[in-house]
Amino acid sequence: MIDNCQNLQPDNPKNKTIEILYKLEHVQKTFVSGTEQITVLKDINLTIHKGERIAILGSSGCGKSTLLHLMGTLDTPTRGKVFFTNKNLHTLSEKDKAVFRNQKLGFVFQFHHLLPELNVLENVALPGIIQGMKRKHVFSLAQEALTLVGMEHKLNASIPVLSGGEKQRVAIARAILLRPEVILGDEPTGNLDEENGEKIGKLLCTLNQEIGTTLIIVTHNLALANLMQKKYFLRTGHLYEN
């Protein structure tokens, strides 16, 4: 395990081509509500390589969650394209998008989206159950993931009784369960105290360093952002590299 990835540089020797994971080309997103239209993302162009650690910052309401949702196929761009390893994600059928999300992504939602009718362990195990993995194996992976986020003492707890920070840690355990190629984290430490926030930052970095998980993290937490290799600011519908 590593202690910190603050000083780690991208694994990017000059003679090695690193595969492009995400490529966003002229992405625009307009929401229509009633007679009003709001163009939240105007022209987003972004390339992310395999194994990179990216932070996305910006003020509340600037479109950070919208951007992550587009990258996670949970919403569709109004214009432009989102490629994942050369595949235009928004040409996939809904079924193939669901398979893509299950097999490639770990999504930590801003508002957790845990299922209240399932307990903690079952919520975390769900991505593995959906893949048809053996229950015993999935539950042991889920227990391990919950231990990594410091929630091993609440395996059988019901979701509604958890605090915001505990729900967030369960959501992180669910996102890392299958060691996905990419983690899309939407303010993953937003409800955590400093100590737990630091622990989650280190955990994400460990996954990045040990198995090459690409991290794309929306955050207001500067300590977490500083663990990433690149920082982007989203402002007035455009993305600026810091």
Ligand SMILES: Nc1ncnc2c1ncn2[C@@H]1O[C@H](COP(=O)(O)OP(=O)(O)O)[C@@H](O)[C@H]1O
């Ligand atoms: N489904 C939607 N319909 C209409 N407006 C939306 C929808 N989703 C987000 N918005 C609006 O888009 C803007 C950006 O939202 P969001 O991406 O959640 O911002 P952030 O995550 O940066 O705080 C906000 O003004 C929000 O109200």
Ligand SMILES: [Mg+2]
């Ligand atoms: Mg948001």
